[in-house]
Amino acid sequence: MTDSSAHYGFATRAIHAGQDPDPTTGSVIPPIHATSTYAQDGVGGMRGGYEYSRTGNPTRAALQECLASLEGGRHARAFASGMGATDAALRAMLRPGDHILIPNDAYGGTFRLIDKVLGHWGVEHTPVELSDVDAVRAAVRPNTKVIWIETPTNPLLNIADIAGLSQIAHSAGALLVVDNTFASPYLQSPLGLGADVVMHSTTKYIGGHSDVVGGALITSDDELDAQFGFLQNGAGAVASPFDSWLTLRGIKTLELRMEKHSDNAELVVQALLKHPKVKSVLYPGLPEHPGHELASKQMRRFGGMISFTVHGGEQAALDVCARTKLFTLAESLGGVESLIEHPGKMTHASTEGSLLEVPSDLVRVSVGIEAGDDLVADLVTALG
CATH class of the missing domain: 3.90.1150.10 (Aspartate Aminotransferase, domain 1)
Known part of the structure; x- marks a missing residue:
């Protein structure tokens, strides 16, 4: 199944997107490609575009295709954890001296990363009540590059207006990122409401069985995806083949x-x-x-x-x-x-x-x- 099959229902895409039967054996379930490297047909002669599993792995590619389909995006990148995905997103979009708006009741791990890690790197942040559109608008600065939202928030379950905040972000030349972990792709589709990037801790509802840790970034922006892909490979916080397979298994019943x-x-x-x-x-x-x-x-x-x-x-x-x-x-x-x-x-x-x-x-x-x-x-x- 390809992205051209986006007209299929959610449950159909969860079971089939990126998960065609294995062409070699006919296996209905995509195999776990537990390999670190790939034989090449001569120097530069990669089979299927794979050379090393940090850079690319067929099982991870299947998961990424499925996640992109479920969120209505063109691209997805799977990471070793939700924080790994968050870190890659922020490092791709922010530079020293930039400013980010975050929820005033953000997930503690997100706050810790922005405050304790990116803060030392020279990134400024402002917590704001994201349910108050006027407060968000007033908090935007000339150097604001990202508005990072959770909706519902963790743990106070506040709701942010994705479409309204996307307009504020874009009018300021900033990007809107939605942590969609609490809602899952089934309950909420941020890209369709104007978000630039969706982040998931796939450890949670997407995996769904408390047996795998992972994260993902989904976007339809080609340039952003290229940056996410560079950091996915360059920093190396990739989802393993087995973790990708477990996450795909969980998605089927999402x-x-x-x-x-x-x-x-x-x-x-x-x-x-x-x-x-x-x-x-x-x-x-x-x-x-x-x-x-x-x-x-x-x-x-x-x-x-x-x-x-x-x-x-x-x-x-x-x-x-x-x-x-x-x-x-x-x-x-x-x-x-x-x-x-x-x-x-x-x-x-x-x-x-x-x-x-x-x-x-x-x-x-x-x-x-x-x-x-x-x-x-x-x-x-x-x-x-």
């Missing part, structure tokens, strides 16, 4: 999983709203969520991520995390199993003392695809 994640999340949200020990529930599917109307327009459904605050402060939040049985206390998200964590002490510990510090009574859950009633009962018991 549509089914995202529907079930969303179904279960809606059940959990309703239970949390009724519980007396829950102070607030953060979920864009709720009509009272400030980003609900916007999310309804740019997302297919509202996903499997929920955050909530509890009465009793930090210790009460930590107690809830310690009491669950089906929700495993662990970092990460997007797997078939349900996870629970305390962002302030875990995934977002690097934001402590900064403008991005998260509330100490906040709990984040990644709702899996187990029986929904079982998940509700587990959380209700843990809340006491």
Whole structure:
């Protein structure tokens, strides 16, 4: 299947894009090309364009073709982790003295990279409430080169107007990058709304089984893709053949999983709203969520991520995390199993003392695809 088959439905492309039967054996599933190098037919006589697996590998190429198809882009690059993809994107687009806008509740790893690594390199950054278009416009500087957004954000689940922010970015001569990890390509299509680049931690919903780490950059800009490809090869943070194969395997059920994640999340949200020990529930599917109307327009459904605050402060939040049985206390998200964590002490510990510090009574859950009633009962018991 090629990009000319973009008229096929999402589930069809997830199973077939980049994954034609192996021409040599007829294998329905693309093989794992576990090789570091490739025989050449004379000097410069590469077979199929492959010479060394850091530079190119058929299994990784299959994954990249599939990811590009699912996001509606012309190009995709697969990396060894989401942070590897983020690092390549930022190094391709920013230079010393440049400025980047980031969410004021960004993922802790993204903030750490920009603040602690790129900051030493001379890149300036400003955290801004991305749900406030006027605030974003006011924060743009003459040297702003990138607006980096998450929508929904991690962990406060705020919603950003992708189309509106793309107009602001482009009028300032900047690029808009969307971290689409929480939504997945099934729930949201940023390139179609004006984004220049989509980033994924494919570790999460795309892989979907908590057994592989990876990242990806997708774009339709030929020049940007060439820069991403140069850094992918030059810096070497590439997705391995086995990791690429595992990610492709996970992609095949992405549509089914995202529907079930969303179904279960809606059940959990309703239970949390009724519980007396829950102070607030953060979920864009709720009509009272400030980003609900916007999310309804740019997302297919509202996903499997929920955050909530509890009465009793930090210790009460930590107690809830310690009491669950089906929700495993662990970092990460997007797997078939349900996870629970305390962002302030875990995934977002690097934001402590900064403008991005998260509330100490906040709990984040990644709702899996187990029986929904079982998940509700587990959380209700843990809340006491």
